[in-house]
Amino acid sequence: MKRPVTRRLLAALATTAAVAAIGVALQAPQASAATGGVTGFATQNGGTTGGAGGATVQASTGTAIHTALCNRASSSTPIIIQVSGTINHGNTTKVSGSSCNTAADVIELKEISNVTIIGVGGGATFDQLGIHIRDSSNIIIQNVTVRNVKKSGSPLSNGGDAIGMESTVRNVWVDHVTLEASGGESEGFDGLFDMKNDVEYVTLSYSILRNSGRGGLIGSSESDTGNSFISFHHNLYSNIDSRTPLLRGGIAHIYNNNYVGLVESGINSRAGARAKVDNNYFKNSKDVLGTFYTSEAGYWQVSGNIFDNVTWSSPGTDTNPAGPNVQSNTTVSIPYSYTLDAASCVPSVVAATAGANKGLQVSNGSCTPVSPSAGPSSSPSPRPSASASTGPSPQPSASPTSSPPPPSGTNLSLASDAGADGSSKASGTSYGNVKDGNLSTFWSPAGATGDISVKWSSAKSVSRIIIREASGSGIGSWQLLNGATGAVLKSGSGAGTITFTATSTTKFTLRITSSTATPKVAEFETYAS
Numbered sequence: 001m002k003r004p005v006t007r008r009l010l011a012a013l014a015t016t017a018a019v020a021a022i023g024v025a026l027q028a029p030q031a032s033a034a035t036g037g038v039t040g041f042a043t044q045n046g047g048t049t050g051g052a053g054g055a056t057v058q059a060s061t062g063t064a065i066h067t068a069l070c071n072r073a074s075s076s077t078p079i080i081i082q083v084s085g086t087i088n089h090g091n092t093t094k095v096s097g098s099s100c101n102t103a104a105d106v107i108e109l110k111e112i113s114n115v116t117i118i119g120v121g122g123g124a125t126f127d128q129l130g131i132h133i134r135d136s137s138n139i140i141i142q143n144v145t146v147r148n149v150k151k152s153g154s155p156l157s158n159g160g161d162a163i164g165m166e167s168t169v170r171n172v173w174v175d176h177v178t179l180e181a182s183g184g185e186s187e188g189f190d191g192l193f194d195m196k197n198d199v200e201y202v203t204l205s206y207s208i209l210r211n212s213g214r215g216g217l218i219g220s221s222e223s224d225t226g227n228s229f230i231s232f233h234h235n236l237y238s239n240i241d242s243r244t245p246l247l248r249g250g251i252a253h254i255y256n257n258n259y260v261g262l263v264e265s266g267i268n269s270r271a272g273a274r275a276k277v278d279n280n281y282f283k284n285s286k287d288v289l290g291t292f293y294t295s296e297a298g299y300w301q302v303s304g305n306i307f308d309n310v311t312w313s314s315p316g317t318d319t320n321p322a323g324p325n326v327q328s329n330t331t332v333s334i335p336y337s338y339t340l341d342a343a344s345c346v347p348s349v350v351a352a353t354a355g356a357n358k359g360l361q362v363s364n365g366s367c368t369p370v371s372p373s374a375g376p377s378s379s380p381s382p383r384p385s386a387s388a389s390t391g392p393s394p395q396p397s398a399s400p401t402s403s404p405p406p407p408s409g410t411n412l413s414l415a416s417d418a419g420a421d422g423s424s425k426a427s428g429t430s431y432g433n434v435k436d437g438n439l440s441t442f443w444s445p446a447g448a449t450g451d452i453s454v455k456w457s458s459a460k461s462v463s464r465i466i467i468r469e470a471s472g473s474g475i476g477s478w479q480l481l482n483g484a485t486g487a488v489l490k491s492g493s494g495a496g497t498i499t500f501t502a503t504s505t506t507k508f509t510l511r512i513t514s515s516t517a518t519p520k521v522a523e524f525e526t527y528a529s
Contacts, residue, residue: 040232048201070102105155134165135168142177163177171201197224230251230252233338238259258346301329349367410527419435425443442521462502475515
C-alpha cells in the first residue's frame with residue numbers, strides 16, 4: 001500500500017546530512033574483520049562465519065568487488081573483501097566467471113556462499129547502488145553505508161532496496177551499517193532492509209535506518225510467510241513512515257532498538273507472524289506496534305519496553321494497535337543466549353554504537369559501549385552449506401579472529417630490514433610468520449605464554465601496533481615493551497589495535513602473560529601513526 005512521505009521526513013534530511021558531516025570529521029573509525037561477535041538468529045543453523053579462513057582482498061569499486069567474487073576457485077571459496085571509498089554505478093560493471101553471477105546495476109551476491117564484505121579505513125559508501133543477496137548463504141556485511149537506492153527515477157538499482165534478500169537465503173549477518181534514503185515511494189525509494197521468498201537466520205545489529213518511507217519487510221505478500229528467524233537489535237530507526245519492520249509470518253526477535261519519529265506505524269506483525277519485542281525505546285512516534293493495513297492478525301510478546309510520547313490509533317477493520325495498554329498475545333521461544341540492556345539506556349548506547357564508522361563498538365549488556373574484542377561474542381565453528389550448490393565451508397585453519405583495518409600509512413613490519421624473534425615457538429610455527437603479510441600463517445609460543453618481537457636494523461618511530469590473531473587463538477593479558485630497553489609501553493588484554501605515545505626504537509616486543517587458549521599471532525603490524 002502506497003503511503004505518502006510526510007513533510008517531517010523530508011525536512012529532516014538537511015539536519016541528518018549536517019550531523020553526518022560532523023560525525024565524519026570527528027570520528028577516527030576503526031573496523032575489525034567480521035569473524036566473531038555474531039549474534040541473534042544468525043548464530044543458529046550452523047552459525048554465520050562469512051569469509052573466515054579465506055583470502056583477504058581490497059576493493060574500491062563495485063567492479064573490483066565482483067571481480068574478487070569471480071576470481072575465487074568456486075562459488076563457495078571463502079573470501080573477505082575489504083571495501084573503501086564510494087561505490088556507484090560509474091564504477092560497477094558486470095563481471096563473469098564460473099564462481100559468480102553478477103550484474104551492472106547492483107552489488108550482486110547471487111548463488112554464492114562464505115563471503116564477508118567489510119568497510120575499512122574511512123569506510124565504504126554504496127551510493128545509489130543496492131546490495132542484492134539471492135540463493136546464497138553464510139554472508140556477512142559490515143561497516144558500510146548504503147544510501148539513496150531507487151526503484152523509479154534515475155539511476156535504478158535493486159528495486160529501490162538498500163539491502164534486499166530473496167529466494168533461499170540462509171545465515172546472513174548485517175552489522176554496523178547505515179541504510180538511508182531521501183524520502184519514500186513517491187520520491188523513488190522502497191525498503192531499506194527487505195527479505196522475501198524463503199529467507200531465514202538473519203541478524204541486523206548495531207545499524208542505522210533513517211529518512212525513508214519504509215524501514216523493511218519480511219515477506220512480500222500475505223502469502224509469503226516462509227521467511228523466519230530474524231533478529232533486530234541495537235539499531236536506530238529514525239524518521240521513517242512505517243515497516244520497522246513489517247512481518248508476514250515467521251518469528252522475529254526485536255530487542256534493544258531505539259525508534260524515533262515513526263510517522264505512521266512501526267513494528268507491523270501480521271499474517272500470523274510472531275515477534276518477541278524486548279527492552280526497546282520508542283519516542284515521538286505513532287502506532288509503534290500492532291497489526292496494520294490488513295485484517296490478517298499477527299502476534300507479539302512484549303517486555304521491558306519504554307513508550308515515550310507515543311500516540312495510538314483506535315482499532316478498526318484493518319488497524320489493531322497494541323497500545324496504549326500494551327500486552328502480550330503470544331509467547332516466543334528464543335534458542336540463543338543474549339543479554340538485554342535496560343530500555344532506559346538504549347538511546348545512549350545505540351547512539352554510541354550503531355551505524356558505519358563507529359569503530360564496531362558493541363554493548364556489554366550493562367549499557368556500556370565496548371570494543372568488539374571485549375563485547376559479547378558467539379564464534380561458531382565454520383558452518384555447513386545451506387544447500388548443495390554452496391559447496392564446502394571454510395576450514396578453521398588460521399583465519400584471523402580479529403582483523404582491524406590498517407590505519408593510513410605503511411606497515412613498518414614489512415620493511416626490507418625488518419626481522420622477528422621471540423622467546424620460543426611451537427612446532428610448525430615461525431617468528432617470521434608475524435611479519436609476512438599472510439593471515440594464514442602464525443606464530444605460537446611453545447607454552448601458554450611467551451614473547452614475540454619485530455625489529456629493524458635502524459630505529460623506527462611507532463605509535464600504533466595491530467595484533468591480528470589466527471582462528472582459535474586466546475591471547476589473554478599482555479605487555480608491550482620497548483624491546484631495546486625493556487620499558488613497558490602499554491598493558492592490556494586480547495588482540496586488536498594498541499596505541500601509545502610515539503616511541504623510536506629498533507625493537508617492539510609483545511609479552512603474552514596469560515592466555516585462554518593457545519596464543520596464535522598471525523600478524524604483528526607497526527605504524528608510525
